[in-house]
Amino acid sequence: MTNTATGIIRALNSGIKHIATKRFTLRYPEEKLKFVGDGYQFDPSTGVGIAGLKGRHMLFHDHCTGCQLCSIACEGVAEAIAMVKVPEEQKQNKKSIMPQIDYGKCVFCGLCVDACPFYALYMTNDYELSSFSKEGLIYTPAQLAVKPYVEQDSEIIITKYGATHG
């Protein structure tokens, strides 16, 4: 009986200690996580990627040749990438086609980035991709060319009084 009582008191005690420790919760819209790099990138010459968040893609129009390798890589995964005709006034390649990505289907595996041999497709830290309609999730080549601004302010800090998102 005494064992039971001390056990329950010990259990309660270990919880009470946490009143004095720091808050670990990330207050999401006010605080945003810091990421390691500028997004997941891939170096075709060595065949190894560069660590970073797999977020929204970024397309470099001056590198893209319209070879469709990203679209072929996506065929067995999500079928999110479609090759579309680019308007005349934009930077053109010979075939004048460039990838358009449907984020309603994309699973953010980054295999399209691994497939690109021309340093044209990278991923960025942008992860807030909500939209009011399904059409709003389809990003055209012009939209993909824009480098996103991502707020990053907090990372996990471990102190004497517990971990916290500082």
Added chain:
Amino acid sequence: MTAELPPGLAIQKVDERIMTLNVGPQHPGSGHMRIIVQIDGDYIVACDPDPGYVHRGEEKMAEYRNYITNIPHLERPVIHDSCNALYPYVLGVEELLGIEVPERAKYVRVICSELNRCIYIMYWLAIYGIFLGHSTMFMWPAGDRELLIDLMEKISGARVTHAHFVPGGVRNDLPPNFEEVCLRQVNYFEKRIREYAAVFYDNPILISRTQDTGVLSREDAIRLGTTGSVLRASGVSYDLRQKEPYDVYEELDVHSPVMKEGDSYARSKIPWLDMLESCNIIKQALQKMPKSGSVRVKLKPNPKGKGLDSVYKRVESGRGSLGCHIVSDGKVEPYRLKLSVGSFRNLIALPYLLKGEKLGNMPSVYWSLNYWPVEADR
């Protein structure tokens, strides 16, 4: 006529004492599966687990995709344990294609798979806590998981489905300064999970609810073919990291925990001890890892198998041994892919464990089997 109907729908003899109860498939206490229990008052007379509600046809899908595009969907059955779910497939494809993996990549894989094991067990523990009505044990693991998810996010760029392992190594090298951050957060994580002992594992309320319920003897555990924590809780020291070391596990010191009792309490404590062991392995791997070098072998875009060939590889996942049998006929796609998952093999023990138990003990016995419905249905 009635014999052709699926179980549960067949018209059964009405007994005045025995009542049939369907737990699930939409019940929070069962996951995506149904447990048909027959009860006499408060005591379970018979139990018939009915999985299959989340069958996705992963094995058939794999026959239509090449060896690289198979990666994102094969980790979907267990998204929390996605590195371990992918591990046997990647090892198998490497043997099939005859690829030699760089030393550093092997260590990175071990670190990722141990981090993932902890992430999975923390999620499992959170649900185990809330099944028993212990809401602190839901909040704490769900929060402390974040420490390791943050590390995995730094390595692979995704929080749950990493798609990080590929045949020939890993997708990218560790970010700069990672070893230091990893060591700091894993040390803190270890300190935190040691605190769970006072609030949960040494708690007399938990002990009184789970001790001597659903006892699986050593002989039965072997006979039924259970794996992982269920087998080790029954006193059988069988861990593939020790028995059939893959990648660099033979160079690391692995002491897999074993308990003799075989009850629900032992089965719930083994994963927790496993996490402490995982922290130990991560620290060893960080120390022994080569500080630089390649992490990925360059492959052709569409690698092909060499003629008619088959390979079977298995690893120790968070739920026990996870095997992958790949048959290749020399094309870019596998001819056949079969997953042998730990969850399904552990579920077989459920009818034996629940017979004669109280209905209130059903959630704790069921979840202590370390069962993940989506993985079992594949």
